[in-house]
Amino acid sequence: MRAMYYEAFEATPEIRTLPDPTPTPGGVVIQVEATGLCRSDWHGWMGHDPDIRLPHVPGHELAGRVVAKGSAVSRFRAGERVTVPFVSGCGHCGECRSGNQQICEEQFQPGFTHWGSFAEYVAIDYADHNLVHLPETIDYATAASLGCRFATSFRAIVDQARVTGGEWVAVHGCGGVGLSAIMIAAALGANPIAIDISDEKLAFARQMGAVATVNARDVADVAEAVREITGGGAHASVDALGSPVTCFNSIKNLRRRGRHVQVGLMLADHATPQIPMAQVIGHELEIYGSHGMQAWRYDAMLAMIAGGKLAPQKLIGRHINLDEAVPALMAMDKATDLGISVITRF
Numbered sequence: 543m544r545a546m547y548y549e550a551f552e553a554t555p556e557i558r559t560l561p562d563p564t565p566t567p568g569g570v571v572i573q574v575e576a577t578g579l580c581r582s583d584w585h586g587w588m589g590h591d592p593d594i595r596l597p598h599v600p601g602h603e604l605a606g607r608v609v610a611k612g613s614a615v616s617r618f619r620a621g622e623r624v625t626v627p628f629v630s631g632c633g634h635c636g637e638c639r640s641g642n643q644q645i646c647e648e649q650f651q652p653g654f655t656h657w658g659s660f661a662e663y664v665a666i667d668y669a670d671h672n673l674v675h676l677p678e679t680i681d682y683a684t685a686a687s688l689g690c691r692f693a694t695s696f697r698a699i700v701d702q703a704r705v706t707g708g709e710w711v712a713v714h715g716c717g718g719v720g721l722s723a724i725m726i727a728a729a730l731g732a733n734p735i736a737i738d739i740s741d742e743k744l745a746f747a748r749q750m751g752a753v754a755t756v757n758a759r760d761v762a763d764v765a766e767a768v769r770e771i772t773g774g775g776a777h778a779s780v781d782a783l784g785s786p787v788t789c790f791n792s793i794k795n796l797r798r799r800g801r802h803v804q805v806g807l808m809l810a811d812h813a814t815p816q817i818p819m820a821q822v823i824g825h826e827l828e829i830y831g832s833h834g835m836q837a838w839r840y841d842a843m844l845a846m847i848a849g850g851k852l853a854p855q856k857l858i859g860r861h862i863n864l865d866e867a868v869p870a871l872m873a874m875d876k877a878t879d880l881g882i883s884v885i886t887r888f
């Protein structure tokens with residue numbers, strides 16, 4: 543198979559021909575039809591993710607067709623259209639048994655713990671517990687865009703922040719996660735506020751459902767600006783970027799008993815940010831992490847897509863090929879693109 547491959551962190555990845563994968567007894571091999579490019583792939587390539595062992599094939603947001611399955615797989619067959627959450631649960635640890643496969647103790651993550659989907663084929667373990675059948679109405683590129691950012695935002699907004707109609711929801715950072723969070727919050731009847739440093743991204747956020755925007759470069763105090771718009775602070779707030787500044791502002795801009803959800807990764811020298819803890823205590827704020835979404839929660843998300851309430855395809859920017867993905871991956875930390883780049887040609 544053709545695949546993107548690197549032997550050292552920060553070294554230019556190459557496109558190589560590698561042996562086709564074979565399924566484990568509980569796993570499948572998927573022919574990749576579409577796979578999204580994500581800032582997490584950049585973090586991995588930089589060496590920020592301790593799960594990655596070299597040499598490596600990145601890629602974790604994928605959709606495709608099952609082409610081979612292990613002897614123990616009973617729910618999926620060759621030829622079926624599927625996608626998979628980027629965190630796949632083992633199915634038997636305490637977290638998986640409690641329905642929280644997204645924080646499984648022995649998680650399988652394509653493109654991190656194992657070789658990923660920037661390739662013609664990818665092997666996925668624990669298939670019966672994690673694969674999701676794709677309705678015919680959802681194309682592969684859209685499905686690939688769900689697996690990481692959109693599903694993560696869905697869990698962050700719906701399950702962690704418990705957003706309901708009429709609430710103010712501040713979203714810090716308008717990349718893939720932030721724009722998804724805005725669309726999902728708007729679909730629930732809430733009032734999303736988009737915060738970013740790019741007017742272009744803020745204009746796009748309005749198209750996705752933001753009712754107000756704040757350009758963090760234009761105001762002295764982002765939290766104060768959100769407080770003004772909302773008459774006292776947001777009910778819920780998401781750091782969709784992952785930086786000490788956006789994390790701090792996302793907590794600081796909450797009203798009393800507000801909920802902060804940290805979705806953007808905080809790695810390397812960002813791992814221990816400052817938190818306004820006096821406010822967390824005095825105002826009884828709630829602070830959550832959010833890490834992917836379980837396969838069994840996809841039903842709720844797919845139903846909202848089928849019903850036209852959510853349109854994740856609006857977040858797709860460019861369709862690119864595997865060779866074009868190399869420079870795109872290396873520049874991911876500086877990406878100014880509106881929308882997600884998806885590899886659809888291998």
Ligand SMILES: [Zn+2]
Binds near residue numbers: 633635636637646
């Ligand atoms: Zn598990």
Ligand SMILES: [Zn+2]
Binds near residue numbers: 582603
């Ligand atoms: Zn991702």
